[in-house]
Amino acid sequence: GAVVSQHPSWVICKSGTSVKIECRSLDFQATTMFWYRQFPKQSLMLMATSNEGSKATYEQGVEKDKFLINHASLTLSTLTVTSAHPEDSSFYICSARSIAPGLAGYYEQYFGPGTRLTVT
Amino acid sequence: DAKTTQPPSMDCAEGRAANLPCNHSTISGNEYVYWYRQIHSQGPQYIIHGLKNNETNEMASLIITEDRKSSTLILPHATLRDTAVYYCIVRASFSGGGADGLTFGKGTHLIIQP
Numbered sequence: 001g002a003v004v005s006q007h008p009s010w011v012i013c014k015s016g017t018s019v020k021i022e023c024r025s026l027d028f029q030a031t032t033m034f035w036y037r038q039f040p041k042q043s044l045m046l047m048a049t050s051n052e053g054s055k056a057t058y059e060q061g062v063e064k065d066k067f068l069i070n071h072a073s074l075t076l077s078t079l080t081v082t083s084a085h086p087e088d089s090s091f092y093i094c095s096a097r098s099i100a101p102g103l104a105g106y107y108e109q110y111f112g113p114g115t116r117l118t119v120t
Numbered sequence: 121d122a123k124t125t126q127p128p129s130m131d132c133a134e135g136r137a138a139n140l141p142c143n144h145s146t147i148s149g150n151e152y153v154y155w156y157r158q159i160h161s162q163g164p165q166y167i168i169h170g171l172k173n174n175e176t177n178e179m180a181s182l183i184i185t186e187d188r189k190s191s192t193l194i195l196p197h198a199t200l201r202d203t204a205v206y207y208c209i210v211r212a213s214f215s216g217g218g219a220d221g222l223t224f225g226k227g228t229h230l231i232i233q234p
Contacts, residue, residue, distance in 0.1 A: 004163075034221040043207075044164065046221035093163045095221070109222065111156075111163035 003027055004096050006112040013084055013119055020080045021115045023094030029074035030096035034109070035067075038091040050077045074099065084119045091116050124208045129229040138195040140228050142208030145189040150212050153184060153191045157204040158227070164207065167193065203232045 003026040013019050023033055031052045036044040048069055049057045056069035068080040077096075081088055093114040125143040132138040144153065154169040168175055168182045170191075175182045181194040195202055207227040211220070 006163075036221070036224075043224040043226050044158075044222075046223070049221055091161070095163075108166060111165065114161070114163045116161070 002098070002108065002110045004094065004110045004112040006092075006094060006115050008115060009113065010116040011118070013117070015085050015119055016083055018080055018082045019084055019117060020078055021092055021094075021117075023077045023079070023096065023112055025075045025096040025098075025110070028096070028110075029099040031074060031099050032097040033071060033077040034095045034097070035069065035077075035079050036093045036095070038093060038114075044093060081117065084117070086119045089117055089119045124210055124225055126206075126208055126225065126228045128226065129231065131231050131233055132195075132198050134200060134232050134234050135197055138198040138202065138230055138232070140193040140195075140206050140208075140230060141190065142193070143190045144208070144210045147188050147210050151210050152212070153182065153188075154209045154211065154222075155180070155182065155193045156207045156209065156222075156224075157202075158207070159201075159204040164224075167206075198230075198232045200232050200234060203230060205229050 005024045005026055007022045011019055033050040035047045037047050038044045046059050047062045050069045050071040052071045052074050058064045066082055071077040091114050093112060095109050095111045097109050123146060152169050152171050155167040156164040157167055158164045168177055168180050170182045170184055172184055172188055184191045205227040207224050209222055
């Protein structure tokens with residue numbers, strides 16, 4: 001159980017175009033999903049927190065108009081990279097926080113497999 | 121969240137126990153120690169977490185010192201598939217509290233040698 005999927009797993013797009021990445025919790029509901037970005041040989045950096053039915057909260061330095069986040073249901077959040085440029089090429093990872101505590105009594109956070117974006 | 125310090129890299133022979141240290145000297149009373157790992161080009165995977173008692177699950181054991189200023193993740197019989205970057209994260213429990221994302225440090229790159 002507790003599987004998070006991302007689609008697509010990799011995408012190549014041309015500079016100036018927009019790309020949408022989906023994050024789905026497959027067997028649990030998640031009121032909160034998180035979006036991270038990871039550049040080569042660096043650690044994950046939190047970009048934004050996505051709450052179902054409300055506006056996302058962005059970390060300092062992340063442009064909300066460039067990285068559009070929609071969390072329309074308890075199992076789906078999308079990240080759209082608008083007007084992508086080569087510097088947006090990165091590994092984008094989402095995670096989902098379960099709506100209910102697990103067996104151990106805590107709210108676990110489950111990660112998706114990531115989406116590799118390359119902007120040419 | 122408290123800051124953690126981990127060695128950048130470690131080697132371990134296949135079949136031996138891998139012991140990964142983490143220092144978190146500024147940890148506060150309500151903060152847990154979480155361990156995740158990230159295999160190359162994959163999303164992070166939860167391993168284990170604990171507050172002050174030692175913990176064990178099917179993946180690993182977590183040993184937390186009595187003063188809680190450091191901990192050790194133990195992979196009892198390392199295999200080649202355990203080669204990954206291991207992250208030690210200190211934060212308040214997810215339960216009930218804020219829905220904050222995780223702050224990842226640089227982690228330890230564990231390389232299992234055949």
